[in-house]
Amino acid sequence: MVTLTHYLVLAAVVFCIGLAGVLTRRNAIMVLVGLEMMLNAGNINLVAFWRYLGSQAMSGQMFAIFAIAVAGAEAAVGLALLIAVYRHFRNVSVEEISSLKG
Amino acid sequence: MPWIVENLWLIAFLPFLAAGISALMPRAQKKASSGIVIFAMALSLLLSLKAGGYLLKAGSSHETLHLVRNFDWLPYGDTVIRLGFLLDPLSAMMLFVVSFVSLLVFIFSLGYMDHDENFTRFFTFLSLFAGSMLALVIANSLLLLFMAWELVGLSSYLLIGFWYQKPSAAAAMKKAFITTRIGDLGFFIGLLWFHYASGTSLFYDQGQGALDPTKLSILGGSAALWISLLVFCGAVGKSGQFPLHVWLPDAMEGPTPVSALIHAATMVAAGVFLVGRMYPVFEINPTALEVVAFVGAFTALFAATIAVAQWDIKRILAYSTVSQLGYMMMGLGVGGYVSGLFHLFTHAFFKALLFLGSGSIIHACHHEQDIRKMGGLKDRMSRTFVCYMIGMFALSGVPLFAGFFSKDEILLDALHFHPANLPHFASRIPIVFGLIGAFLTAFYMMRQVKYVFFGSPRDHGAQHAHESGSPMTLPLIFLALMAVATGFLGWPGHSWFHHFMEPAAEAHPTNLYLMLGSIAIVLIALGVSAFVYSGEALRAGAVDPLEARFASLFRVLNNKYYIDEFYEKTFVLFTRTFSRIIVRFDRYILNGFFVWGSALIVYGLSLVNQLIDEAAINRGFDKGCRSVRTGSQWNRWIQNGLSQHYLKITSLAIVILFLLALFIGRT
Amino acid sequence: MNLLALFQSDILSSLTFFPLVGALILLALPKHALAQIRMVAFAASLAPMIFVLRILHLFDPGTGNLQFPARGTWIPALNVDYVVGLDGLSVAMVLLVSIIIPLTILGAARIVGEPQENKVGAKPFFALILLEQTGLYGAFTALNFFHWFIFWEASLVPLFFLIKLYGNEDRTTAAYQFFIYTFVGSVAMLIGMQFIYLATGSWDFKELAALAQTPHAGGNETELVFKIKAFAATLGIPFLTKHIVTLLFFLVLMGFAIKVPLWPFHTWLPISYTQAPTAGSIILTALMSKMGVYGFLRIVLPIFSPSVMEYSQLLMSLALLTILFGALAAFSQRDLKTLVAYSSVSHLGYCLLGLFAVGATGGSLNDRALALNGVILQMFAHGLSAAGLFYFVGLIEQRTGTRDLADLGGLRKTIPVFCGIMGIILFASLGLPGLAGFPAEFMIFRGSFPLSMILISVAVLGLLLTALYLLRMMDKVFFGPQDDKWNQIADLSGRERFVGGMLAISLFVVGMVPAPLVALSNSTATQLAKLFS
Numbered sequence A: 001m002v003t004l005t006h007y008l009v010l011a012a013v014v015f016c017i018g019l020a021g022v023l024t025r026r027n028a029i030m031v032l033v034g035l036e037m038m039l040n041a042g043n044i045n046l047v048a049f050w051r052y053l054g055s056q057a058m059s060g061q062m063f064a065i066f067a068i069a070v071a072g073a074e075a076a077v078g079l080a081l082l083i084a085v086y087r088h089f090r091n092v093s094v095e096e097i098s099s100l101k102g
Numbered sequence B: 001m002p003w004i005v006e007n008l009w010l011i012a013f014l015p016f017l018a019a020g021i022s023a024l025m026p027r028a029q030k031k032a033s034s035g036i037v038i039f040a041m042a043l044s045l046l047l048s049l050k051a052g053g054y055l056l057k058a059g060s061s062h063e064t065l066h067l068v069r070n071f072d073w074l075p076y077g078d079t080v081i082r083l084g085f086l087l088d089p090l091s092a093m094m095l096f097v098v099s100f101v102s103l104l105v106f107i108f109s110l111g112y113m114d115h116d117e118n119f120t121r122f123f124t125f126l127s128l129f130a131g132s133m134l135a136l137v138i139a140n141s142l143l144l145l146f147m148a149w150e151l152v153g154l155s156s157y158l159l160i161g162f163w164y165q166k167p168s169a170a171a172a173m174k175k176a177f178i179t180t181r182i183g184d185l186g187f188f189i190g191l192l193w194f195h196y197a198s199g200t201s202l203f204y205d206q207g208q209g210a211l212d213p214t215k216l217s218i219l220g221g222s223a224a225l226w227i228s229l230l231v232f233c234g235a236v237g238k239s240g241q242f243p244l245h246v247w248l249p250d251a252m253e254g255p256t257p258v259s260a261l262i263h264a265a266t267m268v269a270a271g272v273f274l275v276g277r278m279y280p281v282f283e284i285n286p287t288a289l290e291v292v293a294f295v296g297a298f299t300a301l302f303a304a305t306i307a308v309a310q311w312d313i314k315r316i317l318a319y320s321t322v323s324q325l326g327y328m329m330m331g332l333g334v335g336g337y338v339s340g341l342f343h344l345f346t347h348a349f350f351k352a353l354l355f356l357g358s359g360s361i362i363h364a365c366h367h368e369q370d371i372r373k374m375g376g377l378k379d380r381m382s383r384t385f386v387c388y389m390i391g392m393f394a395l396s397g398v399p400l401f402a403g404f405f406s407k408d409e410i411l412l413d414a415l416h417f418h419p420a421n422l423p424h425f426a427s428r429i430p431i432v433f434g435l436i437g438a439f440l441t442a443f444y445m446m447r448q449v450k451y452v453f454f455g456s457p458r459d460h461g462a463q464h465a466h467e468s469g470s471p472m473t474l475p476l477i478f479l480a481l482m483a484v485a486t487g488f489l490g491w492p493g494h495s496w497f498h499h500f501m502e503p504a505a506e507a508h509p510t511n512l513y514l515m516l517g518s519i520a521i522v523l524i525a526l527g528v529s530a531f532v533y534s535g536e537a538l539r540a541g542a543v544d545p546l547e548a549r550f551a552s553l554f555r556v557l558n559n560k561y562y563i564d565e566f567y568e569k570t571f572v573l574f575t576r577t578f579s580r581i582i583v584r585f586d587r588y589i590l591n592g593f594f595v596w597g598s599a600l601i602v603y604g605l606s607l608v609n610q611l612i613d614e615a616a617i618n619r620g621f622d623k624g625c626r627s628v629r630t631g632s633q634w635n636r637w638i639q640n641g642l643s644q645h646y647l648k649i650t651s652l653a654i655v656i657l658f659l660l661a662l663f664i665g666r667t
Numbered sequence C: 001m002n003l004l005a006l007f008q009s010d011i012l013s014s015l016t017f018f019p020l021v022g023a024l025i026l027l028a029l030p031k032h033a034l035a036q037i038r039m040v041a042f043a044a045s046l047a048p049m050i051f052v053l054r055i056l057h058l059f060d061p062g063t064g065n066l067q068f069p070a071r072g073t074w075i076p077a078l079n080v081d082y083v084v085g086l087d088g089l090s091v092a093m094v095l096l097v098s099i100i101i102p103l104t105i106l107g108a109a110r111i112v113g114e115p116q117e118n119k120v121g122a123k124p125f126f127a128l129i130l131l132e133q134t135g136l137y138g139a140f141t142a143l144n145f146f147h148w149f150i151f152w153e154a155s156l157v158p159l160f161f162l163i164k165l166y167g168n169e170d171r172t173t174a175a176y177q178f179f180i181y182t183f184v185g186s187v188a189m190l191i192g193m194q195f196i197y198l199a200t201g202s203w204d205f206k207e208l209a210a211l212a213q214t215p216h217a218g219g220n221e222t223e224l225v226f227k228i229k230a231f232a233a234t235l236g237i238p239f240l241t242k243h244i245v246t247l248l249f250f251l252v253l254m255g256f257a258i259k260v261p262l263w264p265f266h267t268w269l270p271i272s273y274t275q276a277p278t279a280g281s282i283i284l285t286a287l288m289s290k291m292g293v294y295g296f297l298r299i300v301l302p303i304f305s306p307s308v309m310e311y312s313q314l315l316m317s318l319a320l321l322t323i324l325f326g327a328l329a330a331f332s333q334r335d336l337k338t339l340v341a342y343s344s345v346s347h348l349g350y351c352l353l354g355l356f357a358v359g360a361t362g363g364s365l366n367d368r369a370l371a372l373n374g375v376i377l378q379m380f381a382h383g384l385s386a387a388g389l390f391y392f393v394g395l396i397e398q399r400t401g402t403r404d405l406a407d408l409g410g411l412r413k414t415i416p417v418f419c420g421i422m423g424i425i426l427f428a429s430l431g432l433p434g435l436a437g438f439p440a441e442f443m444i445f446r447g448s449f450p451l452s453m454i455l456i457s458v459a460v461l462g463l464l465l466t467a468l469y470l471l472r473m474m475d476k477v478f479f480g481p482q483d484d485k486w487n488q489i490a491d492l493s494g495r496e497r498f499v500g501g502m503l504a505i506s507l508f509v510v511g512m513v514p515a516p517l518v519a520l521s522n523s524t525a526t527q528l529a530k531l532f533s
Helices: A004-024 A028-052 A059-089 B009-023 B030-058 B089-112 B119-138 B142-160 B167-198 B221-238 B247-253 B256-265 B267-277 B279-284 B286-308 B313-333 B337-364 B382-396 B402-415 B424-453 B470-488 B496-501 B512-532 B545-549 B551-558 B560-638 B643-664 C003-009 C011-028 C034-046 C048-058 C088-107 C122-141 C145-154 C156-166 C171-200 C205-213 C223-235 C238-259 C268-275 C278-303 C305-310 C312-331 C336-357 C365-400 C416-430 C437-451 C453-459 C461-478 C494-512 C515-530
Strands: B067-076 B079-087 C067-075 C080-086
Touching (some): A004 A028, A028 A059, B009 B119, B030 B079, B030 B089, B030 B119, B067 C365, B079 B089, B079 B119, B079 B142, B089 B119, B089 B256, B089 B267, B089 B470, B089 B496, B119 B142, B119 B256, B119 B267, B142 B167, B142 B221, B142 B247, B142 B267, B142 C437, B167 B247, B167 C437, B167 C461, B221 B267, B221 B286, B247 B313, B256 B267, B256 B313, B256 B337, B279 B286, B286 B313, B286 B424, B286 B551, B286 B560, B313 B337, B313 B402, B313 B424, B337 B382, B337 B402, B337 B470, B337 B496, B382 B402, B382 B424, B382 B470, B382 B512, B402 B424, B402 B512, B424 B512, B545 B551, B551 B560, B560 C312, C011 C034, C011 C080, C011 C122, C034 C048, C034 C088, C048 C067, C048 C088, C080 C088, C080 C122, C080 C145, C088 C122, C088 C278, C088 C494, C088 C515, C122 C145, C145 C156, C145 C171, C145 C278, C156 C171, C156 C278, C171 C223, C205 C223, C205 C278, C238 C278, C238 C305, C268 C278, C268 C336, C278 C305, C278 C336, C278 C515, C312 C336, C312 C453, C312 C461, C336 C365, C336 C437, C336 C453, C336 C461, C365 C416, C365 C437, C365 C494, C365 C515, C416 C437, C416 C461, C416 C494, C437 C453, C437 C494, C453 C461
Antiparallel strands (some): C067 C080
């Protein structure tokens, strides 16, 4: 029997993998992939809670769908930014691009 | 209103129109341009003749003597400045003179200016001149007269400087304009005063004009004197009277037809005309006319002495013009209204003749103007010679030539000059000066003629001279006829001219002794001069006999009494220095001392303020700021621009918070 | 009335703000589209002419009162209204602005210190001129001090930048001196007017003028003087209480005296006029200086008439010095532009002379009316002729690269048409009959003559001095032998011929038939003259 806890653990694991990816990878694309994983971990949680807490409303599902749409948009914007950054610096390594610092 | 009075303005307008059209034509359109100008002038002459003819027929009551056509020009307040055109004997006489001489000079210019690259421009300016001069003559308002007066000055300026590339011409044009403008200042003030005092701008206006007897009586004696003298200033400038005569000889830098038309026959007579036009005002206070008489008499003699010692053929004529204008002024001043104007009338023709004759000579001698380099032209240019001799006899006052009649009338009036407020000897000055002037006139004219036409050629220019073409000689012949004929209009005792100009007044009876005396003076002068300037004196390189005998006097005369130099050293220098002082004053005192001074004060104050700011306020504030800055130094490592680094910190913080919540929240 | 609704319905407001809209459109154009920029600028500056023609058509010369009035509440707390209107004093000026600015823009094609080569570019140049046009229209139509003062100052700003960005070698000094000097005058005037506001509670020119003419009950002072004195008394400073009216008069006078300028406040002028680009010089001399004279007519004469009468001899003497010293200073200049600048000083002296003569005793109402009409006509005539002179001097500089009289000479040979048209404008400036300067000068002199015979007789000397320096200039530039290096310079192009020809024709028409222009101002001038009889 798969319980809510399993899903939550799975989501936590996925989230941690994503976070690790975000924090450690140098390639910005990989960072972006990590971000997507973190978002999807959240989606798993949303759907899981909806399913197990037995709500009649569709709110959990709707949230997830929204999150996916937003993630899509965010990925598009992120990638566009990346391309712009690449054009500017000829590089997508996040450590090289540090012009945000004060 | 008769047609000709209604349309009197056309006489002045046609030449203006022609000038306008000709101004817009390209340079190459020589024929069309000169054709239009001459055609317009011929029409003006016809209209002038018609105007004169109408006046002759109309009779002699006062209303018909001053036919006017007035119009509103400038309304202001609850009144209006009116201008108008006037047909009376004076304007009819001047109309004829101006348009007749102009037409002949225009025709002469066809030949004289043929090779000039600015031929069309020349005719434009000539036509502009003729238009303004005609407008001046028919103006029925001192304001309109002044406007035309200034335009005449402008055209004279343009024409004197026609060969503007010669520095002497450029200087002469400026000098002419400025010198006449000095006189015009007086004229302008007189105009303001006259307009203010009489309350109308018109001369004649059905009994309401400023010169109509009813209005004239409201002018006070002293106002009338001031107005007359101020207006006379303008006449002094324009008619080259002493002390403003200096521009007229220099004006000979212009092409010779210009000298003939403007600076001998018509424009320079405008001053005399002006005095004639304002004569009723001059008559109110006798002092005014006395001033005119003395200025005129002095100028007549003074200029004649200078003419004796000149070498330039045109300058001799120029000084002779100044002198003759002096005669006219003197005539007007001694009370001879008609005689002054009659001399103006005859002089216009024979002086134009002399100038055009000199133009013909200069043209033939390849633009040589020095009479020492001429000689022997009598046979080479016989037609010019004959005409020139007629002009010379007329000017000298040889009996039966025009100048004889007119000059004699002036002398006659001078003889009857006995104003009550002057001592006897003073009232004799005009007649004495006039007679001496007559002697000198005959003398220098004979000198000139001997140098130019007699002896043998002294330079190659004169050697190769030949008679000018018919556009140039025909006008000479016409003018020569006039130089003889016009005199008879003023036959002593039965003067048609006198009757035309002033039907009401009686002329002085002829004085036979005076007439015989002046004839004798003229004949003696001619004889002496012919004797002195003969044989040896006419050889090439010979010294003028006068110069040989009276060297220092001759030098003074030759240098025109050093008046130009005197003006240069006084008025010109003063203006120049004063102007420099003003500029320095502006730059160093007003702008330097005051403006930049106050700017410096403000700047100094701001410096003080800055010091106070830095010493008192900024020091404490700076200390506080510095500690904040050092305090924030350690914060800098957090912000290194790496987003992952930020995320790391964030996640670390979340973990810590989570742990805290886990442990602390539990208890 | 709602301000926005007012703007839409009121012809004067539309007139005023039209060029501003043009300037905004201009800013939206691409930077290098020079031809379009110039065309839009020209169209925007010319378009107000349509309004002006309509105004002239509707204008009733028979009444001296305000016409086309419009009023809207603006800042109620300060009693500031938006008030516009037009009368005989301003209608000629509005017409002048509408003639000069389009011609300036049209002529500025190549005379502006080459804006296309200047790194700032041509766009701001034309936008600034349009901005200036709005400022000028505003200043000539506003009738409330507050509202008027904004335009008065606003017209300074574009000129400051025109000089600073596009001027000649010394432009920075010139721009600052120009701005600060005239600003000092404005501040003085502002202080004076604020005092009057505090005393009367009104900014409105017409209300103040009415107060200045109402006698105070039970005294021989006017209502205005009474209120000012009463307010000054509350401050408790004895000196102020005693001399407050004189003090206020001179404070307000300062502002205009500097702007016109009146000797000895003229020293900012030669340097600014010389250093400004040609278009700037044209606007400065043809229009800005007229704002000063207009201010005298609109504010000083109606509101301070007793003080004008009291100090008329002093002020006339200063005006006389302006005429004579300006002309004398022009006589020994070598720089063409400085020469023309000083000639402007001298010519504006005639306006001031006529203005102040009105306060002198003697003479009749008609004389005063004639002098005031002459002042307005002189403003118009000088606007045209001075604009023309600066334009042609700019063309000479652009062709030869020099403004030094000693370098030039004999140019008439290569550029005869240039010489001809410039000659006409120059003689108009000299006061030759038949051109606009003469009737104006005659009217001023004739009107003032009975009021002060001796001063006027001396002032006539100015006519001689004018001839001296202008003919000297003509002589040095066009006559005499020509240097070979000027053999190749070009005569007027079609566009330049048009601009110069338009100016010359306007001068000619106004000179021959001044009556229609004078008719516009006559009723108002007569009304104003009545205050002094």
